[in-house]
Amino acid sequence: MSTAVENGGTADLTSRKTASLINETADSSLPAAAATGPKEPPPEKPADTRRRTWVIFSFWAIVLALGLPIWWKTTSIYRAELPLSEMLDWADGKACRPAFPLRIALDASPLQEHEAQNLLRLTQHALDDLNDFSGHHLRLQLAANADPTKTAKTGSDVALTIRITPGDSIHSASSSLHPHLPILDVAYPPNSIPTQTSSSSGLATYLAAQLRSTFAEEQNVISYLLETSSIPSEHRPKGISPEVAETLSKQMTRSMKYSRTYHLTFSLFTNGPEPSSWDIESAIDEYMRPMLDMLSPIHNFTIDTQVQLYATPGVQSQVLSKEDLSSFINAAEWPLSPSIGGAPTVNFVVYIGNQTIGAVSESEAADISRSWLIPQWGSVYLLLPPSGPHVSSETLKQTVLTFTSHLLSLLGTPQSGSLPMRLSTLNRMRSADLLLRASSSLGSLARLSLALPSISIPSSVADGVAKSMQHLQMACSTLGGSDSLEHARIAEAEAERAFFEKSMVGQLYFPDEHKVAVYLPLLGPVGVPLVMGLLNELKAWRKRRRQKDGPA
Structure with a gap:
């Protein structure tokens, strides 16, 4: 019995020691585990x-070598090369x-x-002293032809012929322009x-002085054109007076923009059933x-005619005042012919009714009693x-003659001088x-190109600029000649x-901010992982590099 108790106590003691040893071993292992992490x-x-490195490199290589060039090619804006400095020189008046x-012929046949x-x-010395306008170079020469009328009719490069003859007056000279030829007749006194x-x-x-007076209107018009152009003030000639500038501004506002061809429409409107026909073709052939x-040489013209019965004007009063003239044309009911072939239309309306124009004063009665001119549109005549x-x-004689005078005004023809001189001017x-x-x-195109670097400039623009500058150069070299107007017209067009x-x-309405707003949602999901x-x-x-370099 005692032996069994002793054996049981020994077993308990052994189990406690074993448990204690396990606990000590576990306790001793805790700091090591905590230390290693x-x-x-x-x-x-x-x-x-x-x-992994090659995979990342491959993605970036595809983006840089293939993706970016394709993106650049498909999204880049083509800008043709323009001669910007030369274009600005033309705009600034430097080119x-x-x-x-102008060549002036002096016919002095009565003299030796x-x-x-x-x-x-x-005369040349006196002319150079009087002429303060650099736009005109009046150069005198002796007339080669004994008959200046033949020279004028043949259409030579002579702008004006001065024909001097002995006069009856013994005190002063007198002059008069030929009504149908560019000839200035001067009668000089004896002993002068x-x-x-x-x-x-x-x-x-x-x-x-007579030459300066003859070309004064032309000088004023060219000075006005230079003042209202983009040429800097230091490159402009001497300015004109405010009164002359105001008069010329009204003339420019009244005249139509230049075109090589105009379409003339002659319309007959009546307030009843008669008249229903008119002889406008023969009247045009005879008087216009x-x-x-x-x-x-300056313009081409196409002509058509039309007749409309029972036409109602926009103003019903019998006596028209100046305020009524602007609303007399009833565009809603009068079928006025539109432009044909892209050419501007000049309308000439003949209205037969019971309307008359009330004159403000007796001096104006003869001028506005029958007709009036509508700026940049045409003319109306009350028959x-x-x-x-x-x-x-x-x-229709007086009607067509009035239309002829109004047409010259609408084309911007000068008011003074004989008709050939006016047309030459x-x-x-x-x-x-x-x-x-x-x-x-x-110049505007060059400044636009510089101000907007992202604007597209197609090759057609570069071709047009090159052609325009070519004809500008030819127009500048032949100013005053017969071919200058045609070169200038092509250059302007x-x-x-x-x-x-x-x-x-x-491209003016596609800013860079819009491009950023379009590309960011597309490039964000692709660019961030890369x-x-x-x-x-x-x-x-870098970590592998440090580990490699550390032991060394």
């Missing part, structure tokens, strides 16, 4: 590291300043050769011919056609009702106007076409 992953194999070398040469020399030793002459001064033929249903050509004025317009358009190119204008993967790989590489 979480178990590190097994080291990455070099092959796996290289594989060409409108100057017209040496007397004519001496008068020519003194300068001698060989004379340094000045009253006749030479008189001739110079000669002037249209003279204008053919008294004829006795029958047909309007004859003779009845119109040619030079239009050449200068178109040259300045084309130069201004080129090409410059306008280049500036208003449809594909280029659309960038983060590259950064993580760089960090891992």
Whole structure:
């Protein structure tokens, strides 16, 4: 019994010692486990590291070598190369300043050769002293043809012929312009011919003053065009007076924009069933056609006619005031012909009814009692009702003559001088106007290209600019000649076409902020994983580099 108790006590003692030993062992292992922390992953194999590096490199290589070039090619804006500095030179008046070398022929057949040469020399000196406008270079020369009328009719480059003859007056000279030819007849008093030793002459001064007065309107118009252009003030000639500028502004506002071809529409409107026919074709051929033929070097014209019965004007009062004239045309009911073939239309309306125009004063009665001109549109003439249903050509004579005068005003023809001189002046004025317009358009296009680097410039714009500058150069070199107007017209048309190119204008409304707003939602999901993967790989590489360099 005692033996069993002893064995049981020994067993209990052994189990307690064993438990105590296990606890001590466990307690001694706790600090070691806490000291080592979480178990590190097994080291990455070099092959796996290289594989991951090559994967990241492959993605970036595809993006840089393939994705970016495709994106750049498909989203880049084509900008044709433009000669911007030359375009700005044209706009600033540095490439060409409108100057017209006008040749003036002196027909001094009553004088001896040496007397004519001496008068020519003194007149040129006096003219140079009076002329303060650089746009006109009046150069005198002796007339080569004994008959100046033949020279004028052959259409030579001579702008004006001065024909001097002995006069009846013994005190002063007199002059008069030929009504149908560019000839200035001057009658000089006896003993007014300068001698060989004379340094000045009253006749030479008189001739110079007459030439300056003859071309004064043209000089004022060209000065006005230069003042209203984009040319800087330091490159402009001496300015004109405010009164002259206001008058010229009204004339420019009234006249139509230049076009090589105009469409003339002659309309007959009646307030009843008669008259129903008119002889407008023969009236045009007889009274207007000669002037249209003279204008053919500057403009072409197409003509059509129409008749409308029971036409109701926009103003019902019988006596029209000046305020009523602007609303007399009833555009809602009068079928006025539109432009044909893109050419501007000039409307000439003949209205037969019981309306008359009330004159403000007796001096204005003759001018506004029958007709009035509508700026940049045409003309209206109130015709008294004829006795029958047909309007004859003779009845339309004054009407067509009035329309002819109004047409010249609408085309911007000068008011002074004979008709040939006025048309020659119109040619030079239009050449200068178109040259300045084309130069201004080129300058605007150059400044637009510099201000908007992202705007598209197609090759058609570059071609138009090159063609415009080519014709501008030819127009500038032939100013005053017969070909200058045509070159200036082509240059202005090409410059306008280049500036208003449809594909280029659309880029004005596509700013860079819009591009960023479009691309960010697309590039964000793709770019973030690529960038983060590259950064993580760089960090891992730096860590491996430090571990490799540490033991060393």
